[in-house]
Amino acid sequence: MKILKDILYKVPMEAVIGNTGLTVSSIHFDSRKVEFNDVFVAVKGTVSDGHQFITTAVNQGALAVICQEMPKQIVNGVTYVQVANSQRALAIMAANYYDSPSENLKLVGVTGTNGKTTVATLLYHLFSKAGFKVGLLSTVNIMVGEKTYAASHTTPDSLTINSYLKLMNDEGVEYCFMEVSSHGIAQDRTTGLKFAGGIFTNLSHDHLDYHKTFAEYRDVKKLFFDQLPASAFALINADDKNGAVMLQNTKAEKQTYALKTYADFNAKILENQFSGLLLKINGDEVWSKLIGNFNAYNILAIYAAGSLLGLEKLENLRLISELNSVSGRFQYVVSDKKITAIVDYAHTPDALKNVLETINAIRTKNEELITVVGCGGDRDKTKRPKMGNIAAALSSKVIFTSDNPRTEDPEEILKDVEAGVDALDFKKTMTVVNRNQAIKTACQLANPNDIILIAGKGHETYQEVNGVRSDFDDYKIVNEYLSQLEK
Incomplete structure (x- = not known):
């Protein structure tokens, strides 16, 4: 139970009707979850407007309503607070409700x-390997120490974020590492959080269905660094031309x-094999089980972050050499027939x-x-022909297939993908709408030493069609088909 005025601390209020000294139970932005004594925050979302459900929330027992527009019907005994931005207010309220948990650990x-x-x-x-109790908020899962929780969004809503950070406080977590998506920044899900550091990896074509222009997408990312405190660090990939933009107005180190x-942290690739990478980082060599140039950047980023957070250099390098690849990120298996299958989340x-x-x-180019x-x-359509062009140009054979078609016709999606294929590459392509059948076809086409890349879904263990999610795991399915070939 909390006092409403305490939850509203630092929330800019435009008008108040009623008593902010009320004792309330919980905060909700989904009217279906509201119970007696709760606070309902009416958020204007991309699909629906919470203001349409204020009456429903009040009928279910809400004692307070936070909104951008006052409703026409004011109910006696209910407190109404008008704010300029409900999403921002929700984020600040969430931090207050859970006692500002981000201030009690180092959040990056x-x-x-x-x-x-x-x-x-x-x-x-x-x-974790260095002996700390650690938290994780990611697309794949949420970790509180050794406990795993299911993740539903890259960056969860602000109530969920703060509830997990509070749980981390209770469990004695010292560091938390969090994916921060452009949607999360734009929708103020990270507002009210205190970050000890921010890391920028790179910027390329994605989410233009939401942000409309690349400049808008870039500037939303920049906003995260603009909001970092002077006590934090801002670590950016200097090889990406947008990296410097992220640092323009930051107060962070x-x-x-x-x-x-040239950069504060430099690396050089000495060896690049399917067994891993040999890197020289700021003069010291380290072997990693991770593969590829893009992972060289990832390894360098974690080495730099580890250094900035106080890990000793040799321990940092030793622990990096022990790390395994992340589920669905260049995850590979080699069959008895020497066919290599790689599953990767690459969806841009x-x-x-x-x-x-x-x-x-x-x-070696002797294999296909x-x-x-x-x-x-239901996502950015402009990237589809680009994906088709890249796949056909850089592969021996390509099978275009369904990803998560959601509410769209998968055949129409694949026509968009095929439209980007150059005429000279078209003979290398085929279309198999059913993803299971497409993976099976790839396995049947493969000869010993060939390589199969299954891209787009990575760690996901479902396929979404018309709002229904069915079990679907690329890695599991390709393993099954490769095993069948060996019988």
Whole structure:
């Protein structure tokens, strides 16, 4: 139970009707969850407007309503607080309700188009191996020490974030590493949190269905660094031209990492094989089980973050050499027939290009590279032909297939993908709408020493069609088909 005025601390209020000295139970922005004595925050979302459900929330027992527009019907005994931005108010209220949990640990946010999950997850494992109690908020899962919780969004809503941070406080967690998505920043889900550091991985084509322009997408990412306190560090990839933009207005300590240009933390790739990477980081060599140029950046980012958070250099390097790849990120298996299957989350043009170029740099060219890829429905359509073009140009054979079509017709999605294929590459492509069948076809086409890349879904263990999620695990399915070939 909390006093309403305490929950509203630091929330800019435009008008108040009623008593803010009320004792309330919980905060909700979903009217279906409201019970007696609760606070309902009416949020204007992309799909629905919470203001339409104020009456429902009050009828279910809400004692207070936080809104951007006062309702026409005011109910006696209910307190109404008008604010300029309900989402921002919700985030500040969530932090207040859970006693500002981000202030009681070192919270580091990771943002960028690609690499967020890998960097955040590897940092979780790095600091766990170093003997600390660590938390993780990621696309794949949420970790509180050794306990795992299911994740539903890259960046959860502000109530969920603060509830888990509070749980981390209760469990004695010292560090938390968190993926920070552009949606999360734009929707104020991270407002009210105190960050000890921010990491920028890279920026490329993604989420333009939501942000409309690349400049808007970039500037939303920048906003995260603008809001970092002077006590934090801002660590950016200096090889990405957008890295410098992130640092323009930050008050945080500016730090850089790079493979190609001068930076505070530099690395050079000495060996790049399917068995791993040999890197020289700031003059010291380290072997990693991770594969590819893009993972060289990820490793350098976690080394830099570890250093900035106080890990001793040699311990940092030793622990990095023990880290394994993240689920669904360049996760591979080699069959008895020497067919290599790689499952990767690459769902943007830049990520797909990185993975394909990594494979092509390692393979001998005596084997074929068969790529299985598609694009999700109800998402940025402009990247679809780019994905098709990259897949066809950098593969020996390509099978275009469904990803998560959601409410779109999968055949129409694949027509968009096929539209980007160059005429000379078209003969290398085929379309198999059913993803299970597409993976099976790739396995049947593969000869010993060939490589199969299954891109787009990575760690996901479902496929979403017309609002229904069915069990679907790329890694599990390709293993089953490769095993059948060996019988």
